[in-house]
Structure formats: structure tokens, C-alpha cells
Amino acid sequence: MEFDFTWVLLGFPIAFTLGWLASRLDLRQLRIENRQAPKAYFKGLNFLLNEQQDQAIDAFIEAVQNDPDTSELHFALGNLFRRRGEYERAVRVHEHLMSRGDLTQPERERAQHALALDFLKAGLLDRAEAALRKLEGTPFEGEGQLALLSIYERSRDWANATEIAARLGNSTHGSFSKRQSHYLCEQANASIATGDTGVALDLLMQAVAMAPASARPLIDLAKLQSQLCLGQDAFQTLRTVTTVAPQALPLAANLLANVAQSSGEQQAALVLLKAGYTQAPSIDLIEAIVKLEKDSFSARKWYVTHMEREISLVAASKWIAGEKLEDEHHHTLVLRAMDQATKPLMRYRCAACGFEATQHFWNCPGCQAWDSYPMRRIEEL
Numbered sequence: 001m002e003f004d005f006t007w008v009l010l011g012f013p014i015a016f017t018l019g020w021l022a023s024r025l026d027l028r029q030l031r032i033e034n035r036q037a038p039k040a041y042f043k044g045l046n047f048l049l050n051e052q053q054d055q056a057i058d059a060f061i062e063a064v065q066n067d068p069d070t071s072e073l074h075f076a077l078g079n080l081f082r083r084r085g086e087y088e089r090a091v092r093v094h095e096h097l098m099s100r101g102d103l104t105q106p107e108r109e110r111a112q113h114a115l116a117l118d119f120l121k122a123g124l125l126d127r128a129e130a131a132l133r134k135l136e137g138t139p140f141e142g143e144g145q146l147a148l149l150s151i152y153e154r155s156r157d158w159a160n161a162t163e164i165a166a167r168l169g170n171s172t173h174g175s176f177s178k179r180q181s182h183y184l185c186e187q188a189n190a191s192i193a194t195g196d197t198g199v200a201l202d203l204l205m206q207a208v209a210m211a212p213a214s215a216r217p218l219i220d221l222a223k224l225q226s227q228l229c230l231g232q233d234a235f236q237t238l239r240t241v242t243t244v245a246p247q248a249l250p251l252a253a254n255l256l257a258n259v260a261q262s263s264g265e266q267q268a269a270l271v272l273l274k275a276g277y278t279q280a281p282s283i284d285l286i287e288a289i290v291k292l293e294k295d296s297f298s299a300r301k302w303y304v305t306h307m308e309r310e311i312s313l314v315a316a317s318k319w320i321a322g323e324k325l326e327d328e329h330h331h332t333l334v335l336r337a338m339d340q341a342t343k344p345l346m347r348y349r350c351a352a353c354g355f356e357a358t359q360h361f362w363n364c365p366g367c368q369a370w371d372s373y374p375m376r377r378i379e380e381l
Contacts, residue, residue, distance in 0.1 A: 071097060071107050078114055087122035094118060106139075113140040116147065125151050142171060153368060158183040158190075181211035182362060182370055185220050192224065200224060215241060215248030215375065216362055222255060231263030242272050249276040250376035251360060253288035266292050281309050282376045283346070287318075296322065314342045314379055346377045 074097045081090035094115040097103065103111065116131035129151055135144035145164050152161035162183045169176040184207035191200035201224060207217035218241045225234035238256045242249055249256075253273060260269030270292050277285040286306045293299035303319040306312055317338040324331075349356045350373055355366030357373075364372050 071100075071103065071111075075110070075114065078118070082114075082118055082121055085121075087118050090118045091115065091122075109135070109138040109140060112138070113144070116144065120147055120151070125155065142168075142173060145171075146173070150368070153363070156186070158187050178211045178214050179370060181207040181214050181217050184210065185216055185362075188220060188224075192227075197224065197228060201228075213244045215245035215251070218245070219248065219252050219255065222252070222259065226255070226259050226262070231259055232265075234259045235263050235265050235269070239268075239272065242276065246276060246279065248375045249273070250280075250282040250284035253282075253284045254291075257288040257291045260292060266294075280376075281306065283312060283314050283379060284376055286315065290318070310379075312379055313338075314346060317342045345379050348373045349378055 074093055078090045078093035078097075081087070081093060094111050097111040098108065098115065112131060112134055116128055116135065119125075119128035119131055129148065132144040132148050132151075135141050138144075145168055149161060149164045149168065152158070152164060162180055165176040165180045165183065169180070184203045188200040188203035188207070191197070191203065201221075204217055204221040204224060207214075208221060211217060218237055222234040222237040222241075225231075225237060235256075238252055238259060241252050249272075253276075256269050256273065260266050270289065273285050273289050273292070276282075277289065283306065286302050289302050290299040293302070300319055300322045303315040306315045307319070317335075320338060321335055343358075347356050347358050348360050350361075350364040350366055350369065352364060352369040352372040353367035355364055357365070360373050360375075362373070363370055
């Protein structure tokens with residue numbers, strides 16, 4: 001039986017025609033999909049620029065459904081959910097990204113970073129810590145370590161905070177020695193609370209060596225030395241404060257006066273306090289000077305000196321306390337009223353967030369910033 005080539009000749013045009021029609025249909029469908037995805041994407045972007053987040057999310061969800069393989073849309077959608085506080089939905093988006101096998105390594109690292117931020121914003125610190133640890137060796141390592149440092153500070157895990165700060169200090173993020181000295185001081189305070197003063201003393205010595213120009217390690221060391229009845233050592237430590245951190249003298253003034261009285265260094269302390277007051281007037285320094293002045297008239301005169309330089313109800317109240325009223329029966333009532341009126345005037349205010357307190361904090365309770373409180377009390381009328 002001979003093979004009939006006629007069918008072959010007829011089949012080629014038919015096959016070509018069918019192939020051409022199929023390719024045209026595929027191209028048409030591809031063009032439609034390509035038009036739909038960018039249109040939805042740009043619509044979402046437009047809503048986002050106009051701060052219409054609800055509409056932007058709807059547009060991005062539509063775009064993701066049309067083109068589920070586009071990672072950029074997932075990132076945009078996840079970030080929008082996080083900004084709106086919908087952390088559970090943000091986590092689902094980024095975990096879906098992480099589960100994809102076709103994700104490139106840079107995109108996977110980016111998704112890991114986004115997932116860590118989701119956990120961090122949601123307050124899931126354990127999961128955030130685990131996610132941030134996985135960023136080691138990636139371009140996001142520096143940001144991850146800063147976030148880890150924040151977590152350890154919030155949880156008061158000073159040992160891990162010290163480890164991370166040391167690693168950051170060896171990178172391009174600048175010096176963290178002052179921050180590390182704070183961690184050592186915190187650990188020392190914990191040791192003092194448990195009665196382990198020997199360990200606390202060693203930790204404070206390390207803190208001073210870590211940041212010799214920082215005020216806190218010296219002030220905390222002087223406090224401990226005073227508690228241990230090492231008056232002369234405490235006085236010399238505070239004398240160092242006036243040299244390396246003179247701006248901290250108002251904060252240490254009352255301690256200096258107490259240490260001077262216990263160690264017989266009243267005159268030397270008065271010289272330091274008066275010199276400090278000349279450079280930067282402060283009611284804290286005035287109160288310490290008055291405590292050390294032997295003559296009550298000279299002591300009260302310092303309140304007048306301060307009022308000549310600054311309007312101060314606190315100084316006026318202190319001065320009135322030494323005055324003799326015509327009716328002595330009312331003296332106590334007047335002093336009680338003055339104290340009640342002036343007490344709220346003296347406070348510390350965080351320079352970072354404005355949080356106010358009647359006591360000084362090295363770490364702001366409001367925004368967790370370090371060294372954001374002034375070293376002197378602010379009197380506001």
C-alpha cells in the first residue's frame with residue numbers, strides 16, 4: 001500500500017492555521033492579563049498616595065488575585081496591613097510569601113525582615129526575636145540587631161542587650177559604649193537589690209572604664225561607695241564628675257553634700273558647688289550649698305542670690321521658711337501651703353517625647369530613650 005502524500009500536504013496548512021490561531025488567543029489573553037494587573041496596581045498606588053488606605057488595600061487584593069506570582073504586590077499589601085494595625089493579616093501575607101518555592105534569596109530575606117516587623121509591631125516579642133535572629137548574614141542584619149536591642153531593653157534582658165550592643169559597636173553603627181555602661185549600671189542595681197554589693201562594685205567599675213566621660217557610672221559608683229561607708233572614695237568619685245561631666249553636677253549635688261558631711265570635706269565641696277553654680281545656675285546646686293553653709297544667714301542669702309538671677313517660687317518658698325512672721329501660729333500653715341504650691345513646679349522633662357516626672361530617669365519610661373532627661377530640674381511657673 002502506497003502512502004498518500006496528499007493528506008500530508010493538506011495537513012500542513014491546517015496545522016499551521018490552528019497553531020497561528022492558538023498563539024493569537026494566548027497573546028490576546030496575555031495582553032488582557034498584563035493590562036489588568038498594572039491597572040489594579042496603579043489604582044492601588046493612586047489610592048495610597050491620596051491616603052485612602054481602605055481603597056488601596058481592595059485594589060492590591062484585586063491585583064494579587066489577578067497575578068498571585070507578583071511578590072511586590074504581596075509586599076505592598078503586607079505593609080499596608082501593618083500600617084493599619086492589622087498585624088495578623090500582614091503576618092499571613094508575608095508567611096505566604098515565605099512559603100513560595102520560586103522566591104529569590106533577596107526577596108526571601110526581605111520577606112523575613114517584613115515578617116519580623118509584623119511580630120514586633122504586634123508585640124509578639126518572642127516570635128519577633130526568633131524572626132530577627134534569622135536576619136543574621138543578610139543585608140537587614142543591622143536593622144535586625146537594632147530591633148533586637150530594643151526588645152532586650154524593653155524586657156530588661158541586660159545580658160543579651162550587652163551582647164547585641166557589642167556587635168553593633170563593631171559595625172558601622174557608631175559607638176555603643178555609653179549604652180553598654182548603662183546596661184552594666186542596671187545589672188549593678190539589680191545586684192545591690194539582692195545584697196551582692198561586691199558584684200555591683202565590680203560592675204560599676206567596668207561601667208566607668210567603658211564610658212569614662214559618662215555621668216551615670218560615676219554617680220552610681222559614688223552612691224554605692226557612700227553606702228559602704230567609703231566616704232573619701234565617694235567624694236573623689238564625685239569630684240571626677242565635676243571634671244568629666246560638669247553638666248551632671250546638679251543631679252549629683254545633694255549626694256555630694258551628704259558625702260562631704262560624712263567625710264569632712266564640706267569646704268572642698270562648697271568650692272565645687274559654688275563654681276558649678278557660677279557656670280550654670282540651678283536650684284539643685286543652691287539647696288546643696290545651703291545644706292553645707294555653716295552660717296544660716298549666709299545660707300538663706302543664697303536663695304536671694306538665685307532669685308536675682310532667675311524668677312523662682314521654690315527659692316522664695318525656701319527663703320520665707322526662715323522668716324519670722326508676726327503671727328507665728330500661721331507660720332506652719334503658710335509653709336505647708338507654699339510647699340504644696342511649689343512641689344509640682346520642679347520636674348524633669350524628656351527631650352525626646354516630653355514625658356514629665358518628678359524624678360530623674362536615665363531611660364525614659366515614655367519612649368525608652370537613653371540620657372534624654374536634663375541633669376537639672378526645670379522650674380516652670
